[in-house]
Amino acid sequence: MKKYLCEFIGTAVLVLFGCGTAAITGGSLLVTALAFGLSIVAMAYVIGNISGCHVNPAVSLAMLINGKISVKDFIGYVIAQVLGGFAGIALLWAIISCTSYDITLIGFGANGFDASSSLEINMLGAFIVETILTFVFIYTILGVTSDEKKSSISGLIIGLTLAFVHILGIPFTGTSVNPARSLAPAVFSKILLPNSTALLQVWVFIVAPLVGATIAAFVYKFLNKKEA
Secondary structure (H helix, E strand, O other): OHHHHHHHHHHHHHHHHHHHHHHHOOOOHHHHHHHHHHHHHHHHHHHHHHHOOOOOHHHHHHHHHOOOOOHHHHHHHHHHHHHHHHHHHHHHHHHHHOOOOOHHHHOOOOOOOHHHOOOOOOHHHHHHHHHHHHHHHHHHHHHHHOOHHHOOOHHHHHHHHHHHHHHHHHHHHOOOOOHHHHHHHHHHHHHHOOOOOHHHHHHHHHHHHHHHHHHHHHHHHHHHOOOO
């Protein structure tokens, strides 16, 4: 249960600070990218030795494929991550509600395509972008976490990589690479922002990261496996 609680807390922090920064800064590229990346850095050095600091179902899926966690832990991790995502967005909503800002104008940092994208990328393009970004992110995680020599700096590398993929992805989709990060903002947007299309589009930001993670896991197993 400690592992699951850590995943809940880690995901809540990631979503609160990442999506919160995106919401209050209007999606400022570098600031939002750093907020997501630094959230991972902070959490990695606190919960990394307990749960591995996945805070992302795509990461957990890759670890499952590579035999790093059991099916039981995978299910527990994903449940904790999704609940953590909702907790993070609920906290964001509660905080913003205490200000003079109009929540309907700020939003929740939800991902999107077409009119919801700064570059108005279409659905196929969004799927491709999210798959590629997730592949790069997960492939980096698998490489860094498999080398004990890099264990002391792995959290920093992973956090910087998350910021790195956000820099490219924000103008296209807002950058997900994490189903738990995308689901809660989409649901809250549907409830509180009647004209939002985030919930209708969220499947892309659930499926594409899982596809990207699966590809990264198998590519890593093929290219980086140790020869007998």
